Amino acid sequence: MSLRFYNTLSGRVEEFHPLEPPKVRMYTCGLTVYDYAHIGNYRTFVFQDILRRHLKYRGYELLHVMNLTDVDDKTIRNSQAAGTSLRDYTDKYIKAFEVDAQLLNLEAPEIVVRATDHIAAMVKLIETLEAKGFAYRSEGSIYFRVSQFRDYGKLSKLDLEGMRAGARVDSDEYDKANVRDFVLWKAAKEGEPSWETPLGRGRPGWHIECSAMSMKYLGETFDIHSGGSDLIFPHHENEIAQSEAATGKPFVRYWLHAEHLIVNGEKMSKSLGNFFTLRDLVAKGYKPAAIRYLLASVPFRKPLNFTFDGLHQAQQSIERLRNLRYRLTMEKFPAGESSVLQDRARTAVREFEEALDDNLNTAEALAAIFNLVRDANIAMDHGEFRDGDRPVFLDALDRWDRIFAVLEDNDQAKLTKLGFIKPLAKTAGDLIPRQDEAKAAQGDGYTSAVLTEALGEAEIETRIAERNAARRRGDFASADKIRSDLLAAGVILEDTKSGTRWKRK
RNA sequence: GGCGCGGUACCCGAGUGGUAAGGGAGAGGUCUGCAAAACCUUUAUACGGGAGUUCGAUUCUCCCCCGCGCCUCCA
Structure with a gap:
């Protein structure tokens, strides 16, 4: 079967055929960089990452553009409150986003664009709209006349008549001819960032950036556009x-639109105290790989219920997969091959x-790999597995992981490299890791805050060697002491046929 | 009110017009100096409620209940 996606525009699952195969041109709405991204954002970004990885897996040449909205009411308001320039303020959160992306194994899009770097392209597009009679001016601002565009509402399928009845009072201070009309260009306001352009002094409306930037890099018609379901209206409609x-x-x-994430069955909101950024979760000791797994495990068109229990389950599930890979790598098998x-x-x-081809059904893709895990383990336990079977099974895991990207156990290394974790000095009394959630919560210097101090690898290896020496001479009391000390420091030991293995709790 | 998504065992979650994947959790076992881990086996007659269509519905239709999202700048 071919690759199929649910297309919001048609309301159906459709076969995917790019305009110019094997090229796929894709645009995704990224962040508005006014604060740290929360896990709801990352639900969408992980979906987009799975999408891009699968397209590449299927042999498409991907050109993926992601935008960062670095000028809007919130970025302006917050940067002013912080007393920094808009650029400096948004730079900080863009850097934070890049760090998060590394932690979550989000592949970098081919092109990442910022709205404020593309004012000229937006101006040009607005001029075209004015020339074609789709725009009008009012008190220095420019609006799109919705009634002029016949197909308005075809994406969101909103009942425009119904909207009129329930229309809110327009909170905007600008004058529009019709409440449905939306702003293309906002007249400059005292004390706010603005650009001097042929349109006059002002700043872009929200929607125009995505039209201008996507068409600039991908052409007037391109293949895929995705974002969270809340963007269907008004953003994508506009x-x-x-x-x-x-x-x-x-x-x-x-x-393609990703459904929202909820927390414990409730919507995520700051007032409910269930609002989490990635760093909040890292500070609580959850591993980025587990977070990625959880966010990836629910197909993108289903609401995702985020719970800490779910995170724990995700971590356990990853271990099951990693353990098979460990066996495949380390265990001895008889020579030969088994074609079966x-x-x-x-x-x-x-x-x-095929599960991923079917509208990215990640839940089924997981079932497929776990069924293989079970069968591989059975074969090994029954002595049927052969040395020559190793590469085929490792290849299966690797292929699966090209999409899911959770098998490599490198969370600790990444967190250390990014400054979240500071290796601990090798003093016995300091074995217990310290966490500083208060400092983490302050959120200053995203990459420099010390969240956790962890025992260094060399120290762990030394202690394991000591323990094994003790075991060899039958001194199990000493051996057990070392094991429990390490456990208290967050390091779990496992004695396997191929030696002692350790991992972080 | 309109549009959309959803309600599946203890938890998370696939899926199908002919009685339902997978993961986690629980139980038993194998292994181990002991543990832990790992692995194996296994547990539960789970499809929100009602009506209808059908030989047969969890799967289709209608109504109802509940959760979530959007309805002008929220992923």
Whole structure:
């Protein structure tokens, strides 16, 4: 079966055929960089990452553009409150986002764009809309006349008549001819950032940046546009209106929207105290790989219920997969090959690929790999597994991990490299790791705050050697003491046939 | 009120017009100096409620209840 996606525009699952195969041109709405991103944001970004990885896996040449909105009411308000320039303020949160992306193994898009770097392209697009009669001016601002665009509402399928009845009082201070009209260009206000342009002095409206930047890099019609479901209206609806009004061509062929994340069955909000950034979770000791796994495990069109129990379950699930890989790497098997087993592995690969082809059904893709895990373990335990089967099974895991990206146990290394964790000096009394959640919560210097202090690798290896020496001479009391000390320091030991293995709790 | 997503065992969550994946958790076992871990086996007659269509519905239709999102700048 071919690759299929649910397209918000048609309301159906459709076969995916890019305009110019094997090229795929994709635009994703990234962050508005006024604060640290929260896990709801990352639900969408992990979905987009799975999407881009699978497209590449399927052999497409991907050109993916992601935007960062670095000028809007909130960035302006917060930067002023912080007493820094808009640029400096948004730089900080862009850097923080890049760090988070590394922790979550989010691949970097081919192109990342910032709104304020593309004012000229927006101005040009607005001029086109004015020339074609889709825009009008009012008190220095420029608006899009929705009634002029016949297809308005085709994405969100909103009942515009119904909207009129329930229309809110327009909170904007600008004058519009119709409440449905939206602003393309906002007249400069005293004390706010603005740009001197042929349109006059002002700043862009929210939606115009995505039309201008996507078309600049991807062309007037491109393949995929995605974002959170809340963006369907008004953001993406307005993008369509602006873009198609300006070009007269279809703007985007496949619209993919991720459903929202909720926490413990409730919506996430700061007032409920269930609002988490990635660093909040890291400070609580949760591993980024587990967070990625949890966010990836629920297909993108289903609401995702985020719980700490779920995070724990995700961590356990990852361990199950890593353990198979450990066996495949370290355990001794008889020479030879088993074509039956190798076929089994290839079948699992096909099942997981087909699951992802089916609108990125990650839950089914997980089932496919776990079924293989079980069968591989059975074969090993029954002595049926052969040395020559190793590469096929490792390849199956690796292929799966090209999409899911959670098998490599490098959270500790990444957290250390990024400054979240400080290696502990090798004093026995300091074995217990210290956490400083208060400092973490302050949120200053995202990469410099010390969240946890952890025992260094060399120290752990030394103690394991000491313990094994004690075991050899039958001094189990000493051996057990070392094991429990390490456990208190967050290090778990496992004695396997191929030696002592350790991992972080 | 309108539009959309959802309500599956203790928890998280696939899926199907013919009685339901996978993971976690629980129990038993193997291994181990002991543990832990790992692995194996296993547990539970789970499909929000009602009506209808059908030989047969969890899967289709209608109504109702509940949760979540959007309805002008929120992923």
